[in-house]
Amino acid sequence: MTHELLExxxxxxxxxxxxxDSYNRFIEEGIQRIVSNVGVIRPNVPNYELKLGKAWVEKxxxxxxxxxxxxxxxxxxxxxxxxxxxxxxxxxxPIINDIERKTTxxxxxxxxxxxxxKICYTxxxxxxxxxxxxxxxxxxxxxxxxxxxxxxxxxxxxxxxNRIMVTKxxxxxxxxxxxxxxxxxxxxxxxxxxxxxxxxxxxxPAAPPKIPLVVILRALGIKKDEEILxxxxxxxAVVNDVLLNIEVAEVKTMEDAIDEIGKKAVPGQxxxxxxxxxxxxxxxxxxxxxxxxxxxKHLKARFLALMAQRTxxxxxxxxxxxxxxxxxxxxxxxxxxxMEELFRYAFQFLVRDxxxxxxxxxxxxxxxxxxxxFVRPDxxxxxxxxxxxxxxxxxxxxxxxxxxxxxxxxxxxSHLRRINSPLSRVHPHFEARDLHGTQFGRLCPNETPxxxxxxxxxxMALTNEISIGVNEKEIEHLIKKSGITPMK
Numbered sequence: 001m002t003h004e005l006l007e008x009x010x011x012x013x014x015x016x017x018x019x020x021d022s023y024n025r026f027i028e029e030g031i032q033r034i035v036s037n038v039g040v041i042r043p044n045v046p047n048y049e050l051k052l053g054k055a056w057v058e059k060x061x062x063x064x065x066x067x068x069x070x071x072x073x074x075x076x077x078x079x080x081x082x083x084x085x086x087x088x089x090x091x092x093x094p095i096i097n098d099i100e101r102k103t104t105x106x107x108x109x110x111x112x113x114x115x116x117x118k119i120c121y122t123x124x125x126x127x128x129x130x131x132x133x134x135x136x137x138x139x140x141x142x143x144x145x146x147x148x149x150x151x152x153x154x155x156x157x158x159x160x161x162n163r164i165m166v167t168k169x170x171x172x173x174x175x176x177x178x179x180x181x182x183x184x185x186x187x188x189x190x191x192x193x194x195x196x197x198x199x200x201x202x203x204x205p206a207a208p209p210k211i212p213l214v215v216i217l218r219a220l221g222i223k224k225d226e227e228i229l230x231x232x233x234x235x236x237a238v239v240n241d242v243l244l245n246i247e248v249a250e251v252k253t254m255e256d257a258i259d260e261i262g263k264k265a266v267p268g269q270x271x272x273x274x275x276x277x278x279x280x281x282x283x284x285x286x287x288x289x290x291x292x293x294x295x296x297k298h299l300k301a302r303f304l305a306l307m308a309q310r311t312x313x314x315x316x317x318x319x320x321x322x323x324x325x326x327x328x329x330x331x332x333x334x335x336x337x338x339m340e341e342l343f344r345y346a347f348q349f350l351v352r353d354x355x356x357x358x359x360x361x362x363x364x365x366x367x368x369x370x371x372x373x374f375v376r377p378d379x380x381x382x383x384x385x386x387x388x389x390x391x392x393x394x395x396x397x398x399x400x401x402x403x404x405x406x407x408x409x410x411x412x413x414s415h416l417r418r419i420n421s422p423l424s425r426v427h428p429h430f431e432a433r434d435l436h437g438t439q440f441g442r443l444c445p446n447e448t449p450x451x452x453x454x455x456x457x458x459x460m461a462l463t464n465e466i467s468i469g470v471n472e473k474e475i476e477h478l479i480k481k482s483g484i485t486p487m488k
Contacts, residue, residue, distance in 0.1 A: 016142030022336030043358040053091030075134035081148030109380030116141025150404040153335040177307035194311035208264035214249040218257035231305035327438040346383040425452040
């Protein structure tokens with residue numbers, strides 16, 4: 001019976017379903033989301049803007065030596081050492097003197113097409129059609145063809161973003177509540193530390209180390225002591241810590257708090273420069289998933305108070321510390337997420353280049369309505385192609401894209417379902433290498449290499465499925481509509 005159920009499951013579900021679903025979501029939603037986040041390109045040209053509209057990817061084509069274009073199938077790309085890629089198009093509307101002109105559909109670059117995805121010609125083909133096209137009907141797809149070689153994106157294990165994790169640090173008997181605050185292309189680690197005496201300090205990128213929590217709260221606009229107390233629960237342990245931190249704080253006003261942070265962040269600079277720097281730190285680098293505008297400051301203050309409160313509850317054994325090896329605290333970054341990160345990185349260069357080309361056109365007296373001349377597709381395509389061809393991803397990650405193992409059919413399936421941990425192979429990481437109970441049914445306990453990569457390179461269990469996620473804004477809308485208040 002078990003054998004029959006497994007056979008039926010595998011007949012209805014592809015073993016690379018997770019890669020195909022993730023990549024299809026990137027093609028259908030991810031590219032448009034990145035373009036919409038940019039919205040408008042503003043070159044250094046008076047009364048001139050470029051409004052970005054709809055973006056989409058077309059199925060792969062090849063341009064022959066006589067400039068003729070035609071569709072191309074994966075087998076031809078393998079045989080001719082070509083890249084199997086789709087063209088990306090985007091609507092660009094010039095706005096001159098606040099008047100929208102004719103919209104141009106511009107070719108902005110190429111995206112590698114995943115075999116068997118929605119932009120692949122083999123998607124939906126029958127067994128006979130696949131054989132006629134030179135494809136193996138048993139081939140699951142889920143990989144790319146770059147310069148004739150088959151390459152696969154390895155799933156990367158990562159700690160969940162935008163969720164508080166409270167851990168006990170070995171050094172100094174400290175309790176730390178940390179969060180990887182992520183929105184768009186911003187991802188920063190923010191933490192609230194509680195010392196053994198009950199003093200809270202805050203850490204976040206580009207900021208001075210060990211800033212007292214009360215100083216940060218006052219800089220965020222929580223001016224009175226009573227307002228600070230209202231951010232916390234009324235349990236005895238928490239209230240005692242709050243009163244202690246208010247008492248030992250050296251600053252009592254918002255202006256003094258901003259000045260205190262500014263003196264530590266950029267010492268020796270004029271006051272106006274220091275204040276502007278503090279504003280940038282609080283808006284951009286502190287919990288950016290709440291927003292990067294001054295309107296989000298109050299929410300950030302409430303969330304920092306919640307993080308501090310959690311450290312006190314853990315220190316007083318009212319709340320257990322989080323287990324970072326528990327699989328509910330992890331996420332797998334599949335091909336769609338990885339391609340979205342890469343496209344966002346490359347698209348930034350394209351936007352800068354379009355702006356630069358528009359400024360050059362003005363200097364040379366050319367027409368500003370001919371938008372396609374501002375777009376150089378290679379500035380996007382080359383960066384994406386280089387990363388996929390070499391495996392060197394953004395943020396210094398290596399080995400993300402690998403040559404597909406074709407030693408045997410099982411080796412291919414194993415490679416397509418591989419999950420890689422970003423932890424260093426040099427260090428022991430005993431706890432990370434241990435088999436955790438929450439991996440049951442999700443990861444295979446047997447299939448892992450020997451040597452330095454043991455238990456850091458894993459493989460998905462046979463019937464494991466990975467969801468591709470949903471739009472956070474839709475969930476936030478439903479929560480607000482239902483009247484739920486997640487925080488005090």
